[in-house]
Amino acid sequence: MSSFSIGIDLGGTNLRAAAFDASGNLLARRVRSSDHHLGPEAVVEGIGSLVDQLLSELPQSSGPNSLLGVGVGVPGIIDMAKGEIAISPNLQTLNGFPIKAAIERRLRTPVVLENDANAAAIGEAWTGAGLGEQDLVLLTLGTGVGGGIIANGQVMHGKSGMAAELGHMKVVPNGNPCGCGANGCLEKHASATAVIAMARTLGIVDPDPEMLNQLATKGDASALMIWQTMGGALGVALANLINIFDFPLYILSGGVLPAWQHFAPAMMAEIERSSYVYRHSRPRIEAAKLGGDAGLYGAGWLGLNS
Amino acid sequence: MSSFSIGIDLGGTNLRAAAFDASGNLLARRVRSSDHHLGPEAVVEGIGSLVDQLLSELPQSSGPNSLLGVGVGVPGIIDMAKGEIAISPNLQTLNGFPIKAAIERRLRTPVVLENDANAAAIGEAWTGAGLGEQDLVLLTLGTGVGGGIIANGQVMHGKSGMAAELGHMKVVPNGNPCGCGANGCLEKHASATAVIAMARTLGIVDPDPEMLNQLATKGDASALMIWQTMGGALGVALANLINIFDFPLYILSGGVLPAWQHFAPAMMAEIERSSYVYRHSRPRIEAAKLGGDAGLYGAGWLGLNS
Numbered sequence: 034m035s036s037f038s039i040g041i042d043l044g045g046t047n048l049r050a051a052a053f054d055a056s057g058n059l060l061a062r063r064v065r066s067s068d069h070h071l072g073p074e075a076v077v078e079g080i081g082s083l084v085d086q087l088l089s090e091l092p093q094s095s096g097p098n099s100l101l102g103v104g105v106g107v108p109g110i111i112d113m114a115k116g117e118i119a120i121s122p123n124l125q126t127l128n129g130f131p132i133k134a135a136i137e138r139r140l141r142t143p144v145v146l147e148n149d150a151n152a153a154a155i156g157e158a159w160t161g162a163g164l165g166e167q168d169l170v171l172l173t174l175g176t177g178v179g180g181g182i183i184a185n186g187q188v189m190h191g192k193s194g195m196a197a198e199l200g201h202m203k204v205v206p207n208g209n210p211c212g213c214g215a216n217g218c219l220e221k222h223a224s225a226t227a228v229i230a231m232a233r234t235l236g237i238v239d240p241d242p243e244m245l246n247q248l249a250t251k252g253d254a255s256a257l258m259i260w261q262t263m264g265g266a267l268g269v270a271l272a273n274l275i276n277i278f279d280f281p282l283y284i285l286s287g288g289v290l291p292a293w294q295h296f297a298p299a300m301m302a303e304i305e306r307s308s309y310v311y312r313h314s315r316p317r318i319e320a321a322k323l324g325g326d327a328g329l330y331g332a333g334w335l336g337l338n339s
Numbered sequence: 340m341s342s343f344s345i346g347i348d349l350g351g352t353n354l355r356a357a358a359f360d361a362s363g364n365l366l367a368r369r370v371r372s373s374d375h376h377l378g379p380e381a382v383v384e385g386i387g388s389l390v391d392q393l394l395s396e397l398p399q400s401s402g403p404n405s406l407l408g409v410g411v412g413v414p415g416i417i418d419m420a421k422g423e424i425a426i427s428p429n430l431q432t433l434n435g436f437p438i439k440a441a442i443e444r445r446l447r448t449p450v451v452l453e454n455d456a457n458a459a460a461i462g463e464a465w466t467g468a469g470l471g472e473q474d475l476v477l478l479t480l481g482t483g484v485g486g487g488i489i490a491n492g493q494v495m496h497g498k499s500g501m502a503a504e505l506g507h508m509k510v511v512p513n514g515n516p517c518g519c520g521a522n523g524c525l526e527k528h529a530s531a532t533a534v535i536a537m538a539r540t541l542g543i544v545d546p547d548p549e550m551l552n553q554l555a556t557k558g559d560a561s562a563l564m565i566w567q568t569m570g571g572a573l574g575v576a577l578a579n580l581i582n583i584f585d586f587p588l589y590i591l592s593g594g595v596l597p598a599w600q601h602f603a604p605a606m607m608a609e610i611e612r613s614s615y616v617y618r619h620s621r622p623r624i625e626a627a628k629l630g631g632d633a634g635l636y637g638a639g640w641l642g643l644n645s
Contacts, residue, residue, distance in 0.1 A: 110619075168498075180583075182583070184491075185491070187491070189584070190585070191584060191616075191620070192585050192586060193585055193620040194585070195619060195620055196584055196585040198615070201582045201616070202579050202582060202583065205512065206511065206512065214612060214613075215612055215614070215615070216613075269509055272509065273508050273579065274583075277488070277505065278497060278502055279495075279498050279502040279503075279504070307509055307521040307522075309507060309519040309521070310497075310499070314501055316498060
């Protein structure tokens with residue numbers, strides 16, 4: 034086989050790895066616990082053994098020489114210069130640990146670290162909803178709201194690796210308080226967590242996005258109102274992003290996506306009303322295609338281009 | 340003399356032109372009426388004769404061969420591919436006219452068109468407050484609010500030349516209605532026009548930004564409240580921009596700038612509270628240095644790099 038890369042998605046719970054060829058085909062994949070409570074060395078060894086397993090599954094002809102590199106997506110802010118995770122609420126044991134160098138030593142191959150939402154944006158641009166686009170914004174609407182911005186084919190990182198903190202755009206001044214210290218952040222009004230909180234407020238017992246999606250499909254008035262409210266807040270953020278970037282494509286992903294039919298009308302109405310750039314330029318606003326694998330694909334791309 | 344360029348600022352009232360050397364020194368300048376009511380050919384001839392005058396003032400040794408190019412900043416949306424002004428409320432006679440080709444024919448030199456706020460961002464980056472920065476956002480707070488974004492040393496144009504419509508970021512949902520069709524746009528809450536409208540609402544007769552600045556300096560409670568309110572709205576927009584870009588520098592310019600001491604405290608308080616990227620990354624938020632000449636300098640840079 035020809036050259037390939039390995040993409041790694043290091044999450045708070047699971048460690049996932051997959052091998053990719055240069056055309057974006059997933060050749061093999063493996064998953065295990067991320068075991069970050071055991072400390073940074075254990076995480077590095079977990080990655081090492083998972084990659085060893087993956088390599089053993091690939092066709093014989095692929096020796097170590099054909100592994101171009103390894104990309105690693107992590108939920109946190111990366112210090113690109115140091116090759117460290119600067120801040121990660123979900124992987125605190127790794128904060129300040131030189132993880133890039135440690136994985137490079139263990140695997141003897143170049144490693145690229147990237148924020149997980151940025152990696153997802155890269156993945157979607159490579160072989161998902163953003164195929165062929167040089168400019169796009171990705172929003173992941175899950176427990177929180179993450180963002181990734183690709184401009185001129187490059188991820189925007191910013192001065193401190195903190196660009197695209199899109200979950201903290203203010204969409205409702207004096208809105209719900211956020212852990213970041215502000216009020217009315219997008220992730221307090223349009224994440225899966227926000228939808229669940231709205232449902233609890235309305236007396237719905239043990240809500241989750243899928244249940245609220247089903248309730249809305251059955252015509253439940255409370256569930257419909259929740260999705261409309263969420264769609265309106267998301268529309269404010271997207272209208273702002275469209276007025277700022279005038280990009281051709283905005284991609285949405287995450288756990289709330291199955292309810293698209295319920296939140297999209299309010300989202301699109303707000304965008305149509307609040308973004309004259311949208312009305313003039315008519316960019317695409319679309320669902321992601323790679324689902325939870327987008328970050329894995331993006332990490333694979335980074336490995337190929339390391 | 341060595342090679343030089345000419346920058347032109349084509350406004351709704353005045354047509355200004357200046358010659359620049361490659362180091363960003365302004366060599367000579369001229370101004371006349373833009374005469375756009377006389378039609379596109381008259382505008383082109385006005386530019387031609389103004390440039391002829393400028394050339395006649397430069398040292399003898401500078402022949403036509405050393406003019407590298409001409410940049411033209413215009414208040415409107417540029418169709419870069421066609422070399423036309425797509426939409427300009429203040430220069431409607433030029434909409435759809437192939438102005439780039441017409442000026443090139445008249446001057447026999449390459450011409451670059453650019454939106455005026457983008458040109459101002461380029462000018463500040465070249466030789467003003469953004470000297471040495473590759474990434475910055477400029478906001479011009481005048482009659483309206485314009486924006487320019489420079490990323491990786493390049494102006495962001497977007498799909499339709501409409502990137503950086505920062506005056507239409509929503510900062511006050513259900514806020515003042517805007518001509519763009521939305522409510523609560525930044526330019527309805529933080530432009531000179533917005534400040535004047537607030538003052539009229541409070542019963543101040545014939546207000547303008549300079550008078551409101553002086554009133555605030557004397558301790559007038561209404562004037563102080565106006566600037567605080569304006570600063571808070573501007574802070575919401577800047578907090579969002581910082582969370583999105585994590586750039587090292589955000590530059591403010593325009594007619595409200597002399598009142599910096601009155602609006603900046605509320606602006607900075609809102610940014611500190613609403614942008615955790617700001618708290619972590621501590622970018623600079625500074626006044627422009629080139630004042631009303633920023634766009635002229637930016638056009639000069641474009642002429643040098645045409």
